[in-house]
Amino acid sequence: MRHTNTLIIGQGLCGTWLSWWLTQHKHDFLLIDEGKTTSASRIASGVINPVTGRILAKTWMIETLLPFALDAYTKLGNSLGIECIQSTRILHSFPSLQMKEAFDARLPEFGEYLQVPDDLDHWKTLMESPYGIGSIQPALLINLNLLLGRWKEELLHQNRLILERFEPTELIHSENSIQYRDIRADRIIYCDGIQGMQLPYFNRLPFAPNKGQALLLEIPGLPSGHIYKKGISIVPYPTINGEQNPTFFWAGSTYENDFITEEPTQEFRERTEQLVRNWIKLPFKTLYHWAGVRPANMERRPFAGMHPHYPSIGILNGTGTKGCSLAPYFGQQLAKSIVDGSPILPEAHINRFSRLLRP
Numbered sequence: 001m002r003h004t005n006t007l008i009i010g011q012g013l014c015g016t017w018l019s020w021w022l023t024q025h026k027h028d029f030l031l032i033d034e035g036k037t038t039s040a041s042r043i044a045s046g047v048i049n050p051v052t053g054r055i056l057a058k059t060w061m062i063e064t065l066l067p068f069a070l071d072a073y074t075k076l077g078n079s080l081g082i083e084c085i086q087s088t089r090i091l092h093s094f095p096s097l098q099m100k101e102a103f104d105a106r107l108p109e110f111g112e113y114l115q116v117p118d119d120l121d122h123w124k125t126l127m128e129s130p131y132g133i134g135s136i137q138p139a140l141l142i143n144l145n146l147l148l149g150r151w152k153e154e155l156l157h158q159n160r161l162i163l164e165r166f167e168p169t170e171l172i173h174s175e176n177s178i179q180y181r182d183i184r185a186d187r188i189i190y191c192d193g194i195q196g197m198q199l200p201y202f203n204r205l206p207f208a209p210n211k212g213q214a215l216l217l218e219i220p221g222l223p224s225g226h227i228y229k230k231g232i233s234i235v236p237y238p239t240i241n242g243e244q245n246p247t248f249f250w251a252g253s254t255y256e257n258d259f260i261t262e263e264p265t266q267e268f269r270e271r272t273e274q275l276v277r278n279w280i281k282l283p284f285k286t287l288y289h290w291a292g293v294r295p296a297n298m299e300r301r302p303f304a305g306m307h308p309h310y311p312s313i314g315i316l317n318g319t320g321t322k323g324c325s326l327a328p329y330f331g332q333q334l335a336k337s338i339v340d341g342s343p344i345l346p347e348a349h350i351n352r353f354s355r356l357l358r359p
């Protein structure tokens with residue numbers, strides 16, 4: 001029998017951050033991950049954007065989350081000997097006159113994030129931008145492939161990661177312990193992304209799965225120090241399968257609430273290639289096409305904490321389109337609450353669904 005304090009299911013962004021913070025507290029844990037290559041964290045672009053949407057609204061808690069993320073990813077990267085985060089800017093080619101007007105209207109209010117770039121002429125030689133270009137800065141870009149891959153290696157090295165599928169039906173739980181096959185623990189925390197909505201303990205949470213697709217493009221000549229946006233985003237994606245290449249860019253995405261297949265669609269590929277052709281004045285080649293499902297929810301707030309009625313079962317999930325900024329922050333809150341009972345922000349705490357989750 002193997003004993004540990006906490007068993008974590010899933011090593012996407014949520015499981016990675018929870019396990020990292022538990023390591024910081026010298027808390028013993030084991031993690032099980034089945035290595036799904038199309039999980040949301042494995043195909044995400046890795047952007048933390050402070051101002052999003054058509055009306056350019058400030059991202060929830062961004063004043064706290066952005067500096068927190070910069071510090072947390074820098075520290076985790078340093079401990080692994082990698083640079084996995086950079087502060088950058090998003091060059092927003094307005095897709096319409098209305099978008100330019102919305103940007104101009106927000107400028108005085110969100111001056112700390114929105115600027116008019118002073119090198120417009122340079123960018124106009126590289127991209128079609130009839131309505132002009134605005135800049136969103138600071139934005140953060142995380143090299144997720146590098147980070148998740150290196151953390152996985154580290155966990156394997158520490159003998160804390162089991163690479164296999166976890167079978168939820170084999171879990172036995174009581175008020176203060178769980179048993180799964182030959183593992184005994186004080187608690188289990190599900191960080192299993194969209195699979196979490198199938199679990200009997202959590203299937204009443206207001207999950208709203210959201211499919212996203214993206215292409216991996218090779219675009220020689222496009223500067224790799226910026227993120228580009230015009231309806232879709234083109235994001236530097238320098239590491240894939242261990243290979244480094246500054247001409248690789250991620251292009252996407254969709255936000256599909258109604259989807260009949262989780263697979264990539266030809267329609268997305270053709271439409272996205274056409275959008276890029278009409279926008280970027282450089283030749284490109286498509287190398288991959290991915291599709292994945294975001295663990296989004298109706299409230300757009302994470303699910304963090306121990307189950308209000310099953311105290312040995314917990315969750316960190318529901319990060320939707322914002323896993324890069326929500327997972328480090330709420331991973332830390334959950335880790336601290338496990339270690340010393342510190343509170344979790346009520347808007348993110350799973351306790352808000354106490355009635356809904358009643359057995």
Ligand SMILES: Cc1cc2nc3c(=O)[nH]c(=O)nc-3n(C[C@H](O)[C@H](O)[C@H](O)COP(=O)(O)OP(=O)(O)OC[C@H]3O[C@@H](n4cnc5c(N)ncnc54)[C@H](O)[C@@H]3O)c2cc1C
Nearest residue numbers: 010012013014034036040041046047166193212322323324
């Ligand atoms: C196309 C796309 C683009 C995105 N871009 C961004 C972005 O730029 N910025 C941003 O902040 N967010 C982005 N997101 C959202 C972000 O990816 C998610 O919020 C986040 O990755 C969710 O992380 P997670 O750990 O909850 O889930 P996941 O990434 O799905 O990880 C779950 C893990 O659990 C494992 N697992 C599941 N079930 C089992 C089981 N039974 N046994 C063992 N292991 C299991 C899987 O193998 C996986 O590793 C994007 C998402 C998509 C789809």
